[in-house]
Amino acid sequence: MLKDILTPMKRSFREYTELRAQENTSASVAFVKGNLVSNSRSTTGGVSARVYKGGVFGFASAPEYDEDSLRACIASAERNAVFLDGKVKKGLAPLPRVAEGELRPPIRSHEVPQKILVDTAAEIDAYVAKKYPDLLSRTVYASELNIEKLSTVSGSSGVHSFVPRSQLYVIMTAEAKDGSPCEILLADANNGLFDEIYADPSRLFPRIDLYYDRLRDKCEGVYAEAGVRDVVFSPLLTGMLSHEAVGHTVEADLVLGGSVAGHNLGKTVAAEKVSMVDFAHHYGGEELPIPVYADDEGTPAGDVLLIDHGVLKGFMHDKKSAMHFGAEPTGNARAFAFSDEPLIRMRNTAVLPGKEKLPDMIASIEDGYYLIETNNGQADTTGEFMFGVTMGYEIKNGALGRAIRDTTISGVAFDMLKTVTMVGDDLEWCCSGMCGKKQPIPVSMGGVSLKCRVNVGGR
Amino acid sequence: MDTREIARYALDALKAAGADEAWASAKKVRLDELNVLSGEMNLMRTVYTTDFALKAVKDQKKGVVMLNRAEKKDIEEAVKDAMAAAENAPADPCEGVSEMIRNASFTNEGSEGDMEALYDRMTEFLTDVKEKYPSVVIEEMTGKYYTEESTYQNSNGVDFHEEDGIYGFSVTFSAHEGEKASSFNYTGASFRKTDRPLLSIGMTEDLIRESTESLDAGSVDGKFTGTVVLTPASIGDLIGTICGNFLSDDALIEGTSIWKDKLGEKVASEEFSLTIDPEGPGVVSPYRFTVDGYLIERLPLIEKGVLKNFMLSRYGAKKTGGKRTFADSSNLLVSPGEKSLEEIIGGIERGVYVERLSGGAPSANGDLTAVAKNSFLIENGRIGKALNETMLSFNVADAIQNVVGISRETRSDGSGDEPWIAFDGATVSGK
Numbered sequence: 001m002l003k004d005i006l007t008p009m010k011r012s013f014r015e016y017t018e019l020r021a022q023e024n025t026s027a028s029v030a031f032v033k034g035n036l037v038s039n040s041r042s043t044t045g046g047v048s049a050r051v052y053k054g055g056v057f058g059f060a061s062a063p064e065y066d067e068d069s070l071r072a073c074i075a076s077a078e079r080n081a082v083f084l085d086g087k088v089k090k091g092l093a094p095l096p097r098v099a100e101g102e103l104r105p106p107i108r109s110h111e112v113p114q115k116i117l118v119d120t121a122a123e124i125d126a127y128v129a130k131k132y133p134d135l136l137s138r139t140v141y142a143s144e145l146n147i148e149k150l151s152t153v154s155g156s157s158g159v160h161s162f163v164p165r166s167q168l169y170v171i172m173t174a175e176a177k178d179g180s181p182c183e184i185l186l187a188d189a190n191n192g193l194f195d196e197i198y199a200d201p202s203r204l205f206p207r208i209d210l211y212y213d214r215l216r217d218k219c220e221g222v223y224a225e226a227g228v229r230d231v232v233f234s235p236l237l238t239g240m241l242s243h244e245a246v247g248h249t250v251e252a253d254l255v256l257g258g259s260v261a262g263h264n265l266g267k268t269v270a271a272e273k274v275s276m277v278d279f280a281h282h283y284g285g286e287e288l289p290i291p292v293y294a295d296d297e298g299t300p301a302g303d304v305l306l307i308d309h310g311v312l313k314g315f316m317h318d319k320k321s322a323m324h325f326g327a328e329p330t331g332n333a334r335a336f337a338f339s340d341e342p343l344i345r346m347r348n349t350a351v352l353p354g355k356e357k358l359p360d361m362i363a364s365i366e367d368g369y370y371l372i373e374t375n376n377g378q379a380d381t382t383g384e385f386m387f388g389v390t391m392g393y394e395i396k397n398g399a400l401g402r403a404i405r406d407t408t409i410s411g412v413a414f415d416m417l418k419t420v421t422m423v424g425d426d427l428e429w430c431c432s433g434m435c436g437k438k439q440p441i442p443v444s445m446g447g448v449s450l451k452c453r454v455n456v457g458g459r
Numbered sequence: 460m461d462t463r464e465i466a467r468y469a470l471d472a473l474k475a476a477g478a479d480e481a482w483a484s485a486k487k488v489r490l491d492e493l494n495v496l497s498g499e500m501n502l503m504r505t506v507y508t509t510d511f512a513l514k515a516v517k518d519q520k521k522g523v524v525m526l527n528r529a530e531k532k533d534i535e536e537a538v539k540d541a542m543a544a545a546e547n548a549p550a551d552p553c554e555g556v557s558e559m560i561r562n563a564s565f566t567n568e569g570s571e572g573d574m575e576a577l578y579d580r581m582t583e584f585l586t587d588v589k590e591k592y593p594s595v596v597i598e599e600m601t602g603k604y605y606t607e608e609s610t611y612q613n614s615n616g617v618d619f620h621e622e623d624g625i626y627g628f629s630v631t632f633s634a635h636e637g638e639k640a641s642s643f644n645y646t647g648a649s650f651r652k653t654d655r656p657l658l659s660i661g662m663t664e665d666l667i668r669e670s671t672e673s674l675d676a677g678s679v680d681g682k683f684t685g686t687v688v689l690t691p692a693s694i695g696d697l698i699g700t701i702c703g704n705f706l707s708d709d710a711l712i713e714g715t716s717i718w719k720d721k722l723g724e725k726v727a728s729e730e731f732s733l734t735i736d737p738e739g740p741g742v743v744s745p746y747r748f749t750v751d752g753y754l755i756e757r758l759p760l761i762e763k764g765v766l767k768n769f770m771l772s773r774y775g776a777k778k779t780g781g782k783r784t785f786a787d788s789s790n791l792l793v794s795p796g797e798k799s800l801e802e803i804i805g806g807i808e809r810g811v812y813v814e815r816l817s818g819g820a821p822s823a824n825g826d827l828t829a830v831a832k833n834s835f836l837i838e839n840g841r842i843g844k845a846l847n848e849t850m851l852s853f854n855v856a857d858a859i860q861n862v863v864g865i866s867r868e869t870r871s872d873g874s875g876d877e878p879w880i881a882f883d884g885a886t887v888s889g890k
Contacts, residue, residue, distance in 0.1 A: 032712050035778060039548050040523035041540055046508070057502040063509060063528045080503035084493075087578060088500045114522070114540075115547035122549070137713035173715050173823060180824035181715040226682050226850060226888035256497040257598030257643075258635045339506045341494075378817045381598070381633050381643045384847060386830045388819015408818045408828040410850060438599070457818075457828035457850035459886050 002065070002150040006158070009070050013154055015081065016052040016095055017074065018297060020151040020158075021045075021065050022338035027194075028143035029117045031125045038141075041114060046338040049077040055092030056084040061339040095319040097155045098299045098329055110164065112144045112194040120194075123201045124170060124208070132172065132212055136181055139171040144194040145442070149296070156298030163290065165442055166194040167432055170208055176219040182405070184215040184391060185375060189432035191289040191444075214372075214391055214403070221403035222394075224458035230368035231409070231454055232361045232395070235428035237371050237387060238351050238447030242276055243435070244377035245385035245413035247349045250306050250314070251332070251437075252321035254344075260383040260414065261312060269312045270417030276307040278316055279348040279446075280331055288348040289431035289444035292331060296342040301331025306349075310417075318344050336439040343438060350446025354423025358449045361422045363398040369456060370395055371409065376433075383413040408457040416454055424449030462487055462509075462610035463620060465529045469513050470612055472538045478545075480516040480556045482613035482752055485509060485529055488605070491574050493581055495600035495630075498589075500582075503574075515541040516555060520548040553777035556613040557752030564620040565747055567651075572604035572624055576653040581628070584657040592634070592671050598643060600630040602657075611748055619748045626650050627873070628657055634670040641673035642847065644815055644833045646692060649743050649873030661872040662692045666814060669833060669845075676845035679836060679889035686810030686863060687851060687885040688803070688837065691870040691877040693813050694793060696829075700821045700855040701733065702788050706760060706768075708775030715823040717856060718766055722781075727764040728862035731880075732794040734759050735770075735785055739792045741871025746789040755785050761859075795878040796865030803864035803881050805840040811851060811887055812842050818851075825855035831887075853885040 006019050013019075023045035030038035047070055048061035058081025060073045121142040128138045144166045151158035167189040176182035186207060190197045198204075233241065248254060249261040256262075270276075277283075280301035281291035292301045297319050305313045315325065318333035321344060333342035362370055373391035386408050394401035431444035460468065462485035469483035487509050494502040511529040515522050515538070522544025524537040581602045588595050606624040611617065629647030633640055648660045658664045689697055703710070710716035718726055735758040737745030748754050751772045759767045771779065772786035804812070811831050818829025831851050836843045861883040869876035 032709060033714070035551060035553075035712065036521075036548055037709075037712070037774070038523075039521055039544050040525060041544060042525040044525075044527045046527065050502075056500060059502055059504040060506070061504075062507045076505050080505060083574075084500055084503045090499070113547075114544040118547050118549075137715055139709075139713070173713060176824075180717065180826075181822075183715070183823055223852075226852065226886060228890050253496060254598065257631075258596040258633055258640055260640060263638045339508060341502060341504060375820050380817075380832070382640050382847070384642065384830070386817050386819075388828075390819070406819060406822045406826060406828070407852075408830065408850065410830045410848060412848065438601075455848060455850060455888075455890060457830075457852050457888065459852055 002148055004150060005067060006070065006150060006152040010152055012074065014078065016154045018050045018151060018153045019070065019074065020149060020296060020338065021047045022149045024145065024147050024337060025111055026143060026145045027112055027114055027117055029121050030139065030141045031121050032139050033137050034125060034129060039118065044337055047073055048338050049073040050341055051077040051081040052095055053081040053085040055090030056088055057081060057341065058084060059341045093323065096323055096329060100157050110146065110193050116195045117142045120198050120201045124204060127205055128170065128172065128208060134174065135172050136175050137173040141169040143167045151296060151298065153298030158298050159294035161293065164191065164193050165431060166190050166192055166197045168198060168204065172212060172215050174215055174219050182215065182219045184211050184218060186211045187432040189430065191431060217403035218391060218405065221405050224369065224404045224407045224456050226456060226458040228453055229456045230365045231452060232365065232370045233450040233452065234372045235426055235447040235449060236430055237374050238450045239430050239445030240374050240377045240387050242349045242351045242447060243346060243443065243445045244379040245383065246276055246306060247278065247346045248379045249381065249383055249413065250316060251344045252315040252317045252325060254381060255315055256321065256324065257381060259381040264312045264414060267312055268310050269414040270307055270310040271420040272310045273354055273423045274307055274310055274417055274420050275352040277350060277352060278304040278306060278346050279350065289429050290347050290442055292334065292347045295331040295333040296335045297329065297333040299329040299331045299333065304330045316344055316346065318342060334441055336441045340439045345437065345441050346435065346443045348444040348446060351448055351450065353425050353427045353448045356422040356424050358424055358426060361424065361449055361451045362395055362400065364451065365395040366397060368395045369393065369404065370400060384410065385413055386410040409454045411454040416452060419453040420450055422451035462608050465511060465534065466610045466612040468531065469534045469538065470614060472535060473513065473515050474614065476538050476542050478515040478517050478542065480614050481514060482556045482611065483513040484611045485511045486607050486609035488607050490603060490605050491572060492601055492603040493578055495581065495585065495597060498585060498597045513537055513541055515545045517542065517545045519550040519552050519554050520545045521554045522548060553774050555773065556615060557617055557773055559616040561754060562618045563754055567623045572606065573653060574604060577602045577604060577626060580653050580657050587656065587658050588667060592667055594634040594636050594671050594674065595632050595667055596635055598631045598633060600628065602628045611752060613752050617752050619754065621747055623744065625744045626653065632667060632670060634674055636674050639674045641670040642832045644670055647872060651743060662690065662870050666692060666833065669814060673833060673845035676847035678846065678848040679887055682886060682888035683809060685885060685887050686807045686881055686883050687853065688810060688812045688879055688881045690814055690879050693815055694877050694880055696816045697855060697858065698733065698791050698793065700825055700827060702770060702791065704821060704823055704825055706770045708772050708786055711769060711771065711779045711781065712775060717824055721766050724766055725764050726766045727761055727859035729764045730796050730862050730865050731761060731764055731859050732759065733761040734792050734794065735790055736792050737790045739790060739875050741869065741876030742790050743873035746787055749785050749787045751786065753785060755787055758784055790875050792875045793877055793880065795867050795869050797867060798864045800866040800868050800879050803866060803879065804837060804842060806863065807837045807840060807881065810837040811846065812837055821855060827855055828852040848890055850888045851885050857884060858882040
């Protein structure tokens, strides 16, 4: 656990300064077809200083966490800020002040023993190998990533946080009817310590069985028919939609970069049934997968209402963008590693639940698709988005039909959201993978079943 | 300690702790970086770090530890963790470290970091873009100078050392006119001297100009089967799928590679050759050695359509019974062809000129479906209207068998010269 030697340094700040100590520890193992191909641990840590002067920032970082290193970082960050300010001469006002945050002690500091990772992954691998010997291949990947941050900021108390994330991926590959390899990915991710989350690995077995059945359906599957179609999204896809298609376009730095959201604030961008929020740390009384209580600029984090009953209501801000737009900082300034500067990032972004039921949605479609699994997504500043779809079924006359092979779907967010006619009551959260935007960072996405129209790629 | 001393200290400590075999690597890095946000200089960053990693093998069991510090106490702690990780791993007779073939040391001359000069090139770029392409917004841009001193050593006496310093830039941009906007695009390059405007490097100016030509993009009507032209900016998706899905350790150990039994057979058009070549044309800062401790040398993967080699690590080779080559996906070059780009496009009846693919990860069998971004319709031998909301679907293994032309022109972003490649048989679908 990081000890606070930062706060006394505050006396030496000559300009607005953020001082942060951080340690990211990770451990991972991977079994490919029963072979342990990866068995590693990693620690990346150190200190950084960011100094604001006249509208520009200087930043410096170093791996040692001691007073000399902190002084050197502050001096180097000041030099960089002076260099850039001397060149650019923006002459902007000081950054806005924020409410003093609470210096929260971490809940606990922890590193999972490597043996637990190896044994857990091996147990799951053995289950898959024994129960499904007909598979062409199988991969089991287990990991824990813990991020501990301690910071102090001019005009704020900073924050001390510890966020653990544990993941287990199971990839199963079988031979499709045309002889080609066909695979499915089960991604399980949770906020929490690996040895607690996966104390009983057998809790994953029913899901593995479900995914094996889906893989078998997919092996007999067909290519989707290309074109704009009626579809039902699973909560996972809707979560991806909230993050990729809408979330990125309402990050204020991307709005400044010309995102489509800039022209649409206060306008109707979605069906009246659609509301979206980027939550800071809690929803419905539960702590969310990526809780942010104060961001890396020391701003106490609040929820950001993005879309309210179809109307675009707000952007996510850091201090500088808030100053530009005349808004309040929202607590979205997050850095991934000690050596990274804070950027505007999402936290827990979700489409809020409605009242409809999944079976009713499927029953309402004559000819379309039920899209269940996605492996990645990307969005454009125009709002055009795409997701890779790795599991789905045809819907014919209100009932599920044949499975489909991998495909990609696309649409334009603020057009597609207006086609939403049913919003499910089945909110689910997902925090696997990383969001990429100069730096990677863990985020979580919340979604519900959603009936809409999108462009489906296919043959 | 310098990186050689760090690696030596770690190997001695691993040996003392009982490792049968081991490797250690260390890289001391200084990064100076200038950041532009929304067209304006925003941040200057200086990062110091020491990337340190070691692997212990004991009784055919392995453990790997990575840190970003390498004082003696850090190394000693890492050795303990690696030995503990190895102890808990299952034994695997294929584990081990690289054998000593030839040691090497590299010092790249010719550049010293000058952040003033880099700043001037970046501001020149911003001014040039504003004047020549006023509708273009620079969403973000990074210019950097990166120095490293690195060492890889192992218990078999392998010793590689490298010192380098190199500039790089990356830029993300889009064009805007009123409420009309193009898709964003991005590019970047590495370079040794600040003697050229950044706009003139690689595909940079082409891509920026094309974004201004994409303000009135539209979709194709319905769907058709046509020709796809991938440019040096987008050919990486093709190469990445070939390497990851068909040639890599994982695909061969899993047995999912559709080429697993095709060594020596024809897998592509005769025009198509793919080579790992750290000394190849346009390679500015080559990768010198693999993660598993082999000096990277020129290696044909596909030669005139024939599969010559897989990309197998030492472990992958032992596991599959194949030949150990280089498990490294850098400096992969597609050989240029005979035709000019103009000739190739002139021969296309209907297709898409693709600068960026935005899609899901390709299936193990090479099926790829993606949105054609920053792309243009080709009709009757001419590049026509800009496209949006247009999907492409093709199989990568089929694509390189259906090549209709590879250009003699190439462009490099610093990782090597790449040509334009055209292939038939893609499904193109619109709204």
